[in-house]
Amino acid sequence: xxxxxxxxxxxxxxxxxxxxxxxxxxxxxxxxxxxxxxxxxxxxxxxxxxxxxxxxxxxxxxxxxxxxxxxxxxxxxxxxxxxxxxxxxxxxxxxxxxxxxxxxxxxxxxxxxxxxxxxxxxxxxxxxxxxxxxxxxxxxxxxxxxxxxxxxxxxxxxxxxxxxxxxxxxxxxxxxxxxxxxxxxxxxxxxxxxxxxxxxxxxxxxxxxxxxxxxxxxxxxxxxxxxxxxxxxxxxxxxxxxxxxxxxxxxxxxxxxxxxxxxxxxxxxxxxxxxxxxxxxxxxxxxxxxxxxxxxxxxxxxxxxxxxxxxxxxx
Amino acid sequence: xxxxxxxxxxxxxxxxxxxxxxxxxxxxxxxxxxxxxxxxxxxxxxxxxxxxxxxxxxxxxxxxxxxxxxxxxxxxxxxxxxxxxxxxxxxxxxxxxxxxxxxxxxxxxxxxxxxxxxxxxxxxxxxxxxxxxxxxxxxxxxxxxxxxxxxxxxxxxxxxxxxxxxxxxxxxxxxxxxxxxxxxxxxxxxxxxxxxxxxxxxxxxxxxxxxxxxxxxxxxxxxxxxxxxxxxxxxxxxxxxxxxxxxxxxxxxxxxxxxxxxxxxxxxxxxxxxxxxxxxxxxxxxx
Numbered sequence: 001x002x003x004x005x006x007x008x009x010x011x012x013x014x015x016x017x018x019x020x021x022x023x024x025x026x027x028x029x030x031x032x033x034x035x036x037x038x039x040x041x042x043x044x045x046x047x048x049x050x051x052x053x054x055x056x057x058x059x060x061x062x063x064x065x066x067x068x069x070x071x072x073x074x075x076x077x078x079x080x081x082x083x084x085x086x087x088x089x090x091x092x093x094x095x096x097x098x099x100x101x102x103x104x105x106x107x108x109x110x111x112x113x114x115x116x117x118x119x120x121x122x123x124x125x126x127x128x129x130x131x132x133x134x135x136x137x138x139x140x141x142x143x144x145x146x147x148x149x150x151x152x153x154x155x156x157x158x159x160x161x162x163x164x165x166x167x168x169x170x171x172x173x174x175x176x177x178x179x180x181x182x183x184x185x186x187x188x189x190x191x192x193x194x195x196x197x198x199x200x201x202x203x204x205x206x207x208x209x210x211x212x213x214x215x216x217x218x219x220x221x222x223x224x225x226x227x228x229x230x231x232x233x234x235x236x237x238x239x240x241x242x243x244x245x246x247x248x249x250x251x252x253x254x255x256x257x258x259x260x261x262x263x264x265x266x267x268x269x270x271x272x273x274x275x276x277x278x279x280x281x282x283x284x285x286x287x288x289x290x291x292x293x294x295x296x297x298x299x300x301x302x303x304x305x306x307x308x309x310x311x312x313x314x315x
Numbered sequence: 316x317x318x319x320x321x322x323x324x325x326x327x328x329x330x331x332x333x334x335x336x337x338x339x340x341x342x343x344x345x346x347x348x349x350x351x352x353x354x355x356x357x358x359x360x361x362x363x364x365x366x367x368x369x370x371x372x373x374x375x376x377x378x379x380x381x382x383x384x385x386x387x388x389x390x391x392x393x394x395x396x397x398x399x400x401x402x403x404x405x406x407x408x409x410x411x412x413x414x415x416x417x418x419x420x421x422x423x424x425x426x427x428x429x430x431x432x433x434x435x436x437x438x439x440x441x442x443x444x445x446x447x448x449x450x451x452x453x454x455x456x457x458x459x460x461x462x463x464x465x466x467x468x469x470x471x472x473x474x475x476x477x478x479x480x481x482x483x484x485x486x487x488x489x490x491x492x493x494x495x496x497x498x499x500x501x502x503x504x505x506x507x508x509x510x511x512x513x514x515x516x517x518x519x520x521x522x523x524x525x526x527x528x529x530x531x532x533x534x535x536x537x538x539x540x541x542x543x544x545x546x547x548x549x550x551x552x553x554x555x556x557x558x559x560x561x562x563x564x565x566x567x568x569x570x571x572x573x574x575x576x577x578x579x580x581x582x583x584x585x586x587x588x589x590x591x592x593x594x595x596x597x598x599x600x601x602x
Contacts, residue, residue: 045393048393048397050397052600054601070400076397078393082390084390084394086322086326097321101318101395101400
């Protein structure tokens with residue numbers, strides 16, 4: 001549905017987004033991930049038509065968005081980083097205005113507003129002035145604005161900022177529900193959110209895409225190691241001796257755990273080696289019972305830090 | 316456009332701006348009318364209306380300072396600019412909202428001549444003509460204010476700048492009358508304009524070649540005109556400045572003369588500034 005070709009944005013001499021290429025299929029949920037100032041919001045602003053790219057182009061449904069900007073903008077619902085709210089309006093007035101801007105037929109608009117205020121759970125504050133709402137409510141009003149007119153493409157820039165954990169889960173579920181008939185691009189710095197919701201993650205750093213894959217694949221490919229976390233009964237020396245007999249292990253760290261006489265052990269093997277059985281028998285032979293064994297996948301946080309800091313250092 | 320127009324009108328009255336604008340304008344005009352026309356027993360309404368322009372000039376910044384500066388400050392322009400609306404339509408909506416509020420206020424002042432008509436015979440056509448002139452003049456003021464509001468994201472800055480520019484258009488005839496009238500000063504003025512055009516061209520394109528185009532053409536035209544008809548340079552500065560004199564063209568309306576060229580002048584003046592505003596906003600996408 002969307003294709004970005006050599007997309008570039010420069011502000012004077014500063015390059016915010018540098019020749020990025022990506023493609024998003026219909027119905028996909030894509031997560032933009034990156035540190036602050038990486039170019040996530042700039043990229044979203046370009047897709048939504050708020051900024052024009054300095055170079056390169058964006059195709060929506062095969063058409064360059066600059067050919068008929070008004071038509072393309074009509075297909076997109078956009079929630080920017082700062083929800084564009086008019087503080088002196090009530091929620092209802094605001095949504096009515098947003099609907100009129102989006103050229104929703106007056107006959108459909110009322111029903112649409114009812115449906116969406118229900119969906120994002122702001123029905124009870126419809127008559128209140130936006131300036132009197134809490135941050136979480138404001139965020140949801142912004143979200144409602146993006147959903148008006150049921151656009152095919154939703155661009156959500158940090159949609160869960162300022163929400164409490166319960167609301168975050170609600171919004172997450174909402175996004176999942178919407179994904180049935182919408183294409184969604186969202187950005188976040190909360191990583192579990194991305195892995196919980198997105199089909200695919202684009203990690204952006206310094207205006208460039210440094211990785212693009214499913215959250216699971218990213219974790220698998222980039223972890224590079226098979227790690228196990230163990231709780232073993234016995235003293236350190238005995239455990240080390242037992243594990244030294246295994247050649248596949250690359251790294252072993254042993255620390256005393258909270259429980260007395262129990263060590264907390266971290267073993268790392270080369271990629272794709274399943275060491276669970278070997279570790280079990282090796283320790284069993286030395287009469288060191290394993291109380292707990294837990295595979296340690298590299299979390300998205302670690303991958304993210306890995307990619308952005310390593311890449312950053314290399315530049 | 317209609318959506319923006321409705322929303323702007325709504326905001327004028329949900330915030331205090333609309334009330335302050337109408338209140339201040341009606342209060343001051345009411346005092347002047349009572350003192351001058353009622354107590355002074357003067358039935359010359361059109362010249363009173365002409366004097367009101369100065370009061371209107373004081374309150375125009377109130378009407379226009381928020382139009383765009385607040386949108387870019389609060390980032391609500393992101394809603395407007397990503398909606399399926401043309402930039403020109405959005406600018407037109409904002410302008411028409413300010414103009415409608417102004418028109419509404421003018422209609423309320425229509426009560427004054429009504430009071431006068433109980434005591435004196437008034438020339439209705441003349442008064443209506445003056446109102447028409449006032450409205451078009453006011454619309455031109457508003458268009459300047461809307462443009463200035465798009466230049467900055469500070470409301471106060473926009474208000475002060477608008478006020479200064481309007482004062483300058485008010486006294487521009489006076490400025491023109493003290494400028495040198497010799498042909499030489501006219502040539503120098505034309506050269507300065509050419510240099511400014513070249514500078515602007517260079518700024519926009521960053522290529523010296525493009526900047527050379529206005530210089531070459533400017534010099535050829537200046538030289539040719541000098542050889543053919545030197546008299547054209549006499550009082551060139553004054554003549555050029557008077558193009559921007561909004562109030563000079565108003566002077567015919569209170570006399571009961573409805574001149575089409577003045578109306579066209581005001582309409583194109585407003586159109587030009589709204590065009591500049593549209594360009595300015597559209598340019599923000601690209602910078």
